[in-house]
Structure formats: C-alpha cells, structure tokens
Amino acid sequence: MQGYVDRQQYPGCSVLVAQGGAEVYYAQAGLRDIASGLPWERDTVARIYSMTKPITSLGLMLLVERGLVHLDAPVSDFIPSFADTRCLVPDASDLSQTEPCAPPTLHQLLTHTSGLSYSFNPGIVSKAMRDAKLDFSPGTRTLAQTADEIAALPLAFRPGSRWEYSVGIDIIGRVIEVISGQTLDAFFETEILGPLGMTETRFRVPAGTGDRFASLYTPLAGEAFDLNAKAEGGDSLRQTDHADGSPYHDTNMHSGGGGLVGTIDDYLKFAEMLRDGGRGLVSPHILSFMMRNHLTGDIASMGPSSFAEQPMDGMGFGIGGAVVLDPARARVPGSKGDFSWGGMASTFFWVDPVHELSVVFFTQLAPSSSYPARSQLKALVQGALT
Known part of the structure; x- marks a missing residue:
C-alpha cells in the first residue's frame, strides 16, 4: 500500500x-x-x-425469507412503469429498433442478467443513459423518479440471455421500498445497518x-x-x-x-x-x-x-x-x-x-x-x- x-x-x-x-x-x-x-x-x-450492492441484495433476501416476495416475480409487479418492456433487437444500431419482451424478474435484476446496463458500458442503451445522466448519482433526483426514467428506455438485450453489469440492484432498492413501505435508507437502518452496529454507514x-x-x-x-x-x-x-x-x-x-x-x-x-x-x-x-x-x-x-x-x-x-x-x-x-x-x-x-x-x-x-x-x-x- x-x-x-x-x-x-x-x-x-x-x-x-x-x-x-x-x-x-x-x-x-x-x-x-x-x-x-x-x-x-x-x-x-x-x-x-x-x-452497496451486497447490502441491498441482502435486504431483498430478508423480504424473501419472510415470504413477502419471490425471486421469479417480474419487477413490473412493484414498479408499474416496467409493464410494457421492450428490448433492442439483435444487432440494433438505433434506440428505436426494439421488440416486446417480458419484464425482468427480481432474480435477473440481482444477477445482472436483466437487460439493464450502466451509463459507462458500451452500447446504445448505455449512451442514452449517459445523455440523460441516469446513473443514480447523489443529487436531487429520488430513487423512485430515476427507476421510472430507466423503465422508459428499452433493455439492451432480452432478459436472461446475457450478463451485463447494470443498475439492476438500484431497481431492487426501489422494490424494497415498495414492499416494505419504507425509504431505502430507513429500511437499511432498521433491518441491516442498525442490527449489525454499522453506525457510520449511510x-x-x-x-x-x-x-x-x-x-x-x-x-x-x-x-x-x-x-x-x-x-x-x-x-x-x-x-x-x-x-x-x-x-x-x-x-x-x-x-x-x-x-x-x-x-x-x-x-x-x-x-x-x-x-x-x-x-x-x-x-x-x-x-x-x-x-x-x-x-x-x-x-x-x-x-x-x-x-x-x-x-x-x-x-x-x-x-x-x-x-x-x-x-x-x-x-x-x-x-x-x-x-x-x-x-x-x-x-x-x-x-x-x-x-x-x-x-x-x-x-x-x-x-x-x-x-x-x-x-x-x-x-x-x-x-x-x-
């Protein structure tokens, strides 16, 4: 070092x-x-x-353990803006070249096989995320607002067909909010950070x-x-x-x-x-x-x-x-x-x-x-x- x-x-x-x-x-x-x-x-x-991702993932698994949700549930059950999901066709050269597809499941979001991406990845969807600054960075936007904006973009590929590092676990954070009725920071404090004595992580x-x-x-x-x-x-x-x-x-x-x-x-x-x-x-x-x-x-x-x-x-x-x-x-x-x-x-x-x-x-x-x-x-x- x-x-x-x-x-x-x-x-x-x-x-x-x-x-x-x-x-x-x-x-x-x-x-x-x-x-x-x-x-x-x-x-x-x-x-x-x-x-942060393993902590958020554990948060969802706490809800799974309590029988409040299962991993094969489509994300649209919790975030309705994902209901009419579309994904890019193979070898698409433009953001408009899409076809209907099933919304990703919670398991696919957790394992980066959902079709979502990151703004720093290569590709058409990633460029659209960069242009719109959809990166969940600290600022005035809320988690709920940004999740809906992500849902308005097509997926980079059909869910389950590939692995691509993505904002999927950010979306899982919003799912936790919907199921628990708490903001993600409050859920973390009461369910994970507080019980573990992680008093200086927020x-x-x-x-x-x-x-x-x-x-x-x-x-x-x-x-x-x-x-x-x-x-x-x-x-x-x-x-x-x-x-x-x-x-x-x-x-x-x-x-x-x-x-x-x-x-x-x-x-x-x-x-x-x-x-x-x-x-x-x-x-x-x-x-x-x-x-x-x-x-x-x-x-x-x-x-x-x-x-x-x-x-x-x-x-x-x-x-x-x-x-x-x-x-x-x-x-x-x-x-x-x-x-x-x-x-x-x-x-x-x-x-x-x-x-x-x-x-x-x-x-x-x-x-x-x-x-x-x-x-x-x-x-x-x-x-x-x-």
Missing part, C-alpha cells in the same frame, strides 16, 4: 483482515485529502460505491463524521467514471470530488447499487456476518443460497461486453456478489467459494469460507480498473496463510 501511495497512484488506503472472527491484521498509508495533508486513518469515511455522510470524509481522486483527464474514454491525465491523483463540497453531504438519492459511504470497520461487520452464517440477521440457509453461483456457467460464458468489478473467467455470480468457481481460471490465488465485490473507487472485500477469512480494502481512486491492487492483495493474503 505504501508503494501505491509513494508512486502517487492512491491518495491513501487501508486494509483490515479477520480470520476465524478475530482481527489479525490492519494497516493504513497515505492521505485522505492531499491538499490539506490530512492522513488516511482507520475511521476515515469513504465512498463504497458498488459495495447514504449521506453521517452526522459528526464530516471531518473524516475522504476526497475522491482519478488518474483520468476526463470524468472518473467515463470508462469509454480512458485517456490518462497529467495528474495521476486529480481530485474529482472534494470532501467538503461533496454531494454526499446532502443527497436525496438512495442508490442501492452504489450510494453508501462508511468506514472500514463497519464494512468488516457486514463481511463477517456473511462469513459467519448471518449472526441472527438472516438464516444460514439464505446466506448459502446467496453465495452460490446463480448463472449457468461463469460470467465469461454469458457473453458480457460490459465493465465488471471482478474477473469474468472462472467467476460465477450469486445474489449481489461474485463467486469463485475455479481460482486457476480466474488467475487469482484464492479458494473455491470466495464471495466478493468491489466499488468504483477501488474498494474491495471478500470472504473466504475455506480459511474463515474476511478482508476489506479501502481507498478512494476511480475508476477501479486503474491498477491490479485487488489481485495483488489476494495473493499477499493467501501467501501469508500458514
């Missing part, structure tokens, strides 16, 4: 490792804000972006933690999330969201796909819950179901053309996270059954059921595809096992 900081690739970072329920390693390096020289510390609050920078909130940096000359224009800038650590003026201090958006900010110790509590059978929050049987591969093969076999937070060869996808099917094909040392996901600011976590490990890595550099830190970290942890 110090090497990444010294080479001016990461502003600052931290790693926390637990084994068998006990902390075995913690380290930090660098700064949470370069201009002010503030150090990166254990209680630094960071944007976890897509590491959609807005938690009260009293603003002086610990990190700034966000990018090595790109343009927008940090514009993965289709990856030209590097002259500054490898260009500030793209300052801690003081960040929209995360006052946002109306509750993005279940990427909206939470929090601390590394908070996220370890979530990871340990996944590793340790639910800890009374959810049954071990539901967790086992979530952390299995829900695809017909690995991600690579489903023809993806999108960005992903993980390798695609030898990796399956469960409910809200990736599952290692074959470490050799994934080309990263690890255990079969490792469950993991990362965030666009290069954060990462995994749980290893074989070695009883929970590992969480925090930094604030977007995009997460900039450096191979995740595979390096897994190799280091594996090499340290005795």
Whole structure:
C-alpha cells in the first residue's frame, strides 16, 4: 500500500483482515485529502460505491425469507412503469429498433442478467443513459423518479440471455421500498445497518463524521467514471470530488447499487456476518443460497461486453456478489467459494469460507480498473496463510 501511495497512484488506503472472527491484521498509508495533508486513518469515511450492492441484495433476501416476495416475480409487479418492456433487437444500431419482451424478474435484476446496463458500458442503451445522466448519482433526483426514467428506455438485450453489469440492484432498492413501505435508507437502518452496529454507514455522510470524509481522486483527464474514454491525465491523483463540497453531504438519492459511504470497520461487520452464517440477521440457509453461483456457467460464458468489478473467467455470480468457481481460471490465488465485490473507487472485500477469512480494502481512486491492487492483495493474503 505504501508503494501505491509513494508512486502517487492512491491518495491513501487501508486494509483490515479477520480470520476465524478475530482481527489479525490492519494497516493504513497515505492521505485522505492531499491538499490539506490530512492522513488516511482507520475511521476515515469513504465512498463504497458498488459495495452497496451486497447490502441491498441482502435486504431483498430478508423480504424473501419472510415470504413477502419471490425471486421469479417480474419487477413490473412493484414498479408499474416496467409493464410494457421492450428490448433492442439483435444487432440494433438505433434506440428505436426494439421488440416486446417480458419484464425482468427480481432474480435477473440481482444477477445482472436483466437487460439493464450502466451509463459507462458500451452500447446504445448505455449512451442514452449517459445523455440523460441516469446513473443514480447523489443529487436531487429520488430513487423512485430515476427507476421510472430507466423503465422508459428499452433493455439492451432480452432478459436472461446475457450478463451485463447494470443498475439492476438500484431497481431492487426501489422494490424494497415498495414492499416494505419504507425509504431505502430507513429500511437499511432498521433491518441491516442498525442490527449489525454499522453506525457510520449511510447514504449521506453521517452526522459528526464530516471531518473524516475522504476526497475522491482519478488518474483520468476526463470524468472518473467515463470508462469509454480512458485517456490518462497529467495528474495521476486529480481530485474529482472534494470532501467538503461533496454531494454526499446532502443527497436525496438512495442508490442501492452504489450510494453508501462508511468506514472500514463497519464494512468488516457486514463481511463477517456473511462469513459467519448471518449472526441472527438472516438464516444460514439464505446466506448459502446467496453465495452460490446463480448463472449457468461463469460470467465469461454469458457473453458480457460490459465493465465488471471482478474477473469474468472462472467467476460465477450469486445474489449481489461474485463467486469463485475455479481460482486457476480466474488467475487469482484464492479458494473455491470466495464471495466478493468491489466499488468504483477501488474498494474491495471478500470472504473466504475455506480459511474463515474476511478482508476489506479501502481507498478512494476511480475508476477501479486503474491498477491490479485487488489481485495483488489476494495473493499477499493467501501467501501469508500458514
């Protein structure tokens, strides 16, 4: 980590490792804000972006466990604007070239096989999302409003036919609101974050933690999330969201796909819950179901053309996270059954059921595809096992 900081690739970072329920390693390096020289510390609050997805996915599974919903239900049962779904015809060259199709199911939304996409992916639908700024970013739009705007676009492909990283779990967040009758932030606080003691993880920078909130940096000359224009800038650590003026201090958006900010110790509590059978929050049987591969093969076999937070060869996808099917094909040392996901600011976590490990890595550099830190970290942890 110090090497990444010294080479001016990461502003600052931290790693926390637990084994068998006990902390075995913690380290930090660098700064949470370069201009002010503030150090990166254990209680630094960071944007976890897509590491929100496993939390939202668990939220829906709590409702499944209570018999309030089933995974094969079409999303239109909860968001009527999806009722008349259309998808692009194969090899479409224009957004108008569509045909009717079934609305995606909740399972397809959770596993990125729904036909939805992301604005930073290649393709016609993704471009339309970029043009309309439909990315569930913090601001004045609400989750309900943006979900309806997404529903007005065609799907990129027929649901179930491919894998493409998408805003599907943002839509799941809206489904949770409809079923529970609560806003997503209230549901999280009462059902997940509160019970786990994750008191400093919220959609807005938690009260009293603003002086610990990190700034966000990018090595790109343009927008940090514009993965289709990856030209590097002259500054490898260009500030793209300052801690003081960040929209995360006052946002109306509750993005279940990427909206939470929090601390590394908070996220370890979530990871340990996944590793340790639910800890009374959810049954071990539901967790086992979530952390299995829900695809017909690995991600690579489903023809993806999108960005992903993980390798695609030898990796399956469960409910809200990736599952290692074959470490050799994934080309990263690890255990079969490792469950993991990362965030666009290069954060990462995994749980290893074989070695009883929970590992969480925090930094604030977007995009997460900039450096191979995740595979390096897994190799280091594996090499340290005795």
